[in-house]
Amino acid sequence: MPTSKDVARLAGVSQSTVSYVMSGRRPISEKTRKRVEDAMAQLAFQPNAGARALASRRSQVIGLAIPFVPDLHMGSIMEFISVIAATARQSDYDILLVTDDEGPQGLERVVGQQLVDGLIIMQVEGDDARVPVIRKLPVPSVLIGIPEDSKGLECIDADFELAGAMCVEELAQLGHETVTLVDWQDAVVRRHVNYVKRFHRGVDKAAAATGTKVIKVPGRVTIAGMEKAVTKALKETNGIPAFIAPEAANQDLLVEALHNLGLVLGEDASVVVNCSDRIAERQRIPLTTIGFEPDEVSRRAVHRIVRDLTDTTSRAHEALELIRPVLKRRKSTIRLRPQR
Amino acid sequence: MPTSKDVARLAGVSQSTVSYVMSGRRPISEKTRKRVEDAMAQLAFQPNAGARALASRRSQVIGLAIPFVPDLHMGSIMEFISVIAATARQSDYDILLVTDDEGPQGLERVVGQQLVDGLIIMQVEGDDARVPVIRKLPVPSVLIGIPEDSKGLECIDADFELAGAMCVEELAQLGHETVTLVDWQDAVVRRHVNYVKRFHRGVDKAAAATGTKVIKVPGRVTIAGMEKAVTKALKETNGIPAFIAPEAANQDLLVEALHNLGLVLGEDASVVVNCSDRIAERQRIPLTTIGFEPDEVSRRAVHRIVRDLTDTTSRAHEALELIRPVLKRRKSTIRLRPQR
DNA sequence: TTGGATTGTCGATGCGTATCGACGATGCGC
DNA sequence: GCGCATCGTCGATACGCATCGACAATCCAA
Secondary structure, three states, rough: OOOHHHHHHHHHOOOHHHHHHHHOOOOHHHHHHHHHHHHHHHHOOOOOOOHHHHEEEOOEEEEEEOOOOOOOOHHHHHHHHHHHHHHHHOOOOOOEEEOHHHHOOOHHHHOOOOOOOOEEEEEOOOOOOOHHHHHHHHOEEEEEOOOOOOOOEEEEEEOOOOOOOHHHHHHHOOOOOOOEEOOOOHHHHHHHHHHHHHHHHHHHHHHHHHHOOEEEEEOOOOHHHHHHHHEEEEEEEEOOOEEEEEOOHHHHHHHHHHHHHHOOOOOOEEEOOOOOOOHHHHOOOOOOOEOOHHHHHHHHHHHHHHHHHHHHOOOOOEEEEOOOOEEEEOOOHHHHHHHO | OOOOOHHHHHHOOOOHHHHHHHHHOOOOOHHHHHHHHHHHHOOOOOHHHHHHHHOOOOOOOOOOOOOOOOOOOOOOHHHHHHHHHHHHOOOOOOEEEEHHHHOOOHHHHHHOOOOOEEEHHHHEEEOOOHHHHHHHHOOOOOEEEEOOOOOOEEEEEOOHHHHHEEEEEEHHHHHOOOOEEOOOOOOHHHHHHHHHHHHHHHHHHHHHHHOOEEEEEEOOOOOHHHOOOOOOOHHOOOOOOOEEEHHHHHHHHHHHHHOOOOOEEEEEEEEOOOHHHHHHOOOOOOOEEHHHHHHHHHHHHHHHHHHHHHHHOOOOOEEEEEEEEEEOOOOOOOOOOOOO
């Protein structure tokens, strides 16, 4: 493997000049730069990452803490990872995976070894064991999700409260006076306390503001359970029923349950779900969705950690950033009264 | 951050002794080792990865080339990644992501910069653009999937041929004389030529061996299309129909289509699909599956690359390793004649 | 008891890059 | 034409660890 010294020799300059050509931290004449760049190209030179990290004390690598995977819909996690890695590359960073089975010490390790310059922590939950560890680490981190106590931390998440409100407002505006919220599954509700609570708050506020009645039924795992829950909700509803299913895992069950009960989406019932556009569009009846914009969240997370690593000036960017969800109207909702 | 020199000073030994304690490449007396280890613990010492890589010429990092994501079922990709990362840690390696949007040059970059010691390439397809690049790289790599010309490469994949054969044999043994293969979607068939072909070969061989008639219908994207395909297949079948759906994306459609046509799985029809056990078990009627064992494939891939990186002796481990699929009998298949 | 092998430790050096201070060359205003 | 700032380049050094050769101490066999 060629080194910068080889490049220097071939270009007839000193090694430090080669370094300055790469970094641009000192002015270099056009002539010299050209010679060096030609030499680099000719040798197919690539700077050695280890040496670079050692000398500069920065690895140009960001650690990405990925969640343990038992969640049903991990397709979305993959979307995050993919976008995060691609976005990081645009700022000349690479992504190193930190899995959960090393526990929070995994974070201490990669930071301690100076393998990474900063961290992005995915799927942060209410009382996340990683949070206290992160607070002590001497590198910046950005959390995706919001822990119970977010003071002093940089957090990014979808605006679940707004999402909840938007769902209710949309349905209310369509003319529904009663809506049923098919909740997250119990296991999730207990764990991810945080964003579920926020979604509920949004729903409740919008319900109060619009005078909508909200029925909450717990999330189900089986189709039979879902049919029972839907049936119960139907009894309490006058007129055309409306459903909100923020957890993607519930969506299939809800749609199927309604189908089995003889209700046609967009005619006999309104449904708003959260799932990827690709999936929503493929349904027999394309679903109206409230999108949590994982791509946008991912991009913002990378941009923020990169900024932390670049602007050495303004430390402590404490801030909580909420990404606005997007409502996409498709065929699964029905207008009961003329648009205001 | 403490360095090995700090540890040495505190322990009253030389820096090289500290290094030998860590690597074990020279004998160290019990007493000295204890003193050094205590000093390390006291200072919470962690060796600097950059310095280590520079001096030892190995980064202890494996590059993982992840596929571009437009595939529907990317949940499974996440499973691979997760297991790969965890397994790598067990051998003291970390995982660096290499996304596809840098193109094959991404691989050249991470290797050229000596960021990684080796590569695992996921989702290798018939004429994968990364393959020619990999052949030229001066580090070992392990492919998951099999390219057209696999000579001289280390490849691991599920044994699709065996899987195809197992599906047909299972259904034949249950007493079905005609089975319908719901094929991969056209786009996939054209791209991933390789494993689709292998699956077909297995199906054909087993069909010939068992005297089973096989109807092939193309994979569908819509429920209407699937219903039509199923109807057509039913016409050509005498008695209880049987279906094989190796592509996970087709499974929901197939199950729903059969349901809509009034056929009950395990009573009026047999169905064998490929999807994760978790999902298969959750269906209203738990599905008999042919599992492609992504965890096992992932683990083997890591073990092989680690071996390549460790055994510097025996180079060129060219080998094609096929992981045996697993058939799990559930409720979606029906026995038509007593077991032999 | 002595020679040679083995064990345990140290000092010195190199890995490839970034960066600092130094210094000659050039341009500017007066 | 002079001093002075700016530009462009070089040499030297540091970064933290692994590794090699050297060497003192210990052990065993003859």
